[in-house]
Amino acid sequence: MYNDLDPLLHSQLRLAVISILIGSEEADFVYLRKQTNASAGNLSVQIEKLREAGYITVIKDFKGRVPCTTCRITLKGVDAFEKYVKALQNYILIKK
């Protein structure tokens, strides 16, 4: 029944990450972890999946001397998110 929904986005943590990134220019790994309440390991795995799909870019850098990981959504990611929301809306309409 969820055939039209992008399986990459139809998972709690990945959808949460993409939703945060769609509303911001960029977000730090620490911020994403705080907002999603996920463990660092799980979040890393899901971020890597989104990166491999080309939905986000991951920039590893330093803030002062502290290493930081910053994520940004790509155009492909925005497109996938829009399609996902549309599919979700269609599904709800059909259900009604």
Added chain:
Amino acid sequence: METQLNEKESLNLINEMISTARNNLQKGMGNIFLLWGYLVFAISLVNFILLVVLPQHVNHNSYFIWILMGLGYPVHYRLVTKIQIEKLVKTYVDKIMDQVWIAFSISIILVVIGMIGSSLLVMPAFTGVEKDFGFLHWFQWTLMTPFMLLLYGFALFISGKAYDFKPLVRGGIICWVASLFLILSVHHRYMPEIQQVTLAIASLFGFIIPGSILKKKEKENV
């Protein structure tokens, strides 16, 4: 671990997450407003006092005190670096507002360069005209403060509206009113003194008050 969602949970999650990165002013911005606010406030008041107490034929030299504004830049740089290190999320509004303030700084620098440049280059062509300000032509310098206040108003108003922070909007409007007031009073006998006091009041409402409120808010949110 992957948790599957039903359609309702998906929509709720999207709504919840999208609203996380709210368009609040970045933490630490209060200090930047206070830094420039206090600097402009202090320098304009000292300039006013010097204009009043110094003999008239030399008191135009008191304007050189504005060189002290340069002291703000190293502190500003340190504060901005601190904000960038502590910042975990950057919203689109943050990105645009950063550019607005960069454009504001460029505009201010251009006004200063333009005024000094035209005074030095154009003045020799007008020898014999008004010489109250020594090598500086009075007309360009009397319009400099209103010009700056227009730019203050512009940047403060946009920031206030973008972040939905009313003290900045009010500060911006006060700077615009102050600018208009100074343009209208450009021929007043005590114009130089009026300009400095107006500038101090504008920096109080445009920068110091919003900066203090912002700092208080930052403390409450920690």
